[in-house]
Amino acid sequence: MGEPMIVSDPNVMMGKPVIAGTRVTVELFLEKLSNGESIEQLLESHPRRTRDAVLAALRFAAEAHRADAVYPVGTRPA
Numbered sequence: 001m002g003e004p005m006i007v008s009d010p011n012v013m014m015g016k017p018v019i020a021g022t023r024v025t026v027e028l029f030l031e032k033l034s035n036g037e038s039i040e041q042l043l044e045s046h047p048r049r050t051r052d053a054v055l056a057a058l059r060f061a062a063e064a065h066r067a068d069a070v071y072p073v074g075t076r077p078a
Contacts, residue, residue, distance in 0.1 A: 005056035017060055019053045026057040033058075 007020045017026040024046060032042050039054050 005053055006060040017057075019049060019057065022049070024049060026060055029054055029057040030061055 003020060005020050006017050006026060008015050008017045012018060013023055013025055018024055019026075019029075029042060032045075033039070033054075037045075039051060042054060043049060043051065
């Protein structure tokens with residue numbers, strides 16, 4: 001198994017998970033994708049990143065949310 005594609009270092013981006021060897025956060029990729037950018041558009045704006053890096057960010061986010069936790073969501077007023 002190779003080196004991890006997603007890493008966290010307290011000295012880089014305040015410890016947020018980033019693409020290894022960069023300051024590009026998983027959070028940034030998730031925000032861009034959730035705002036409608038395609039993977040191809042994301043890669044155009046970050047030409048040194050790869051499709052594998054984007055998919056690694058998505059896998060990381062999915063794994064992070066597998067934890068046994070309850071996430072409150074907005075409620076509608078009565």
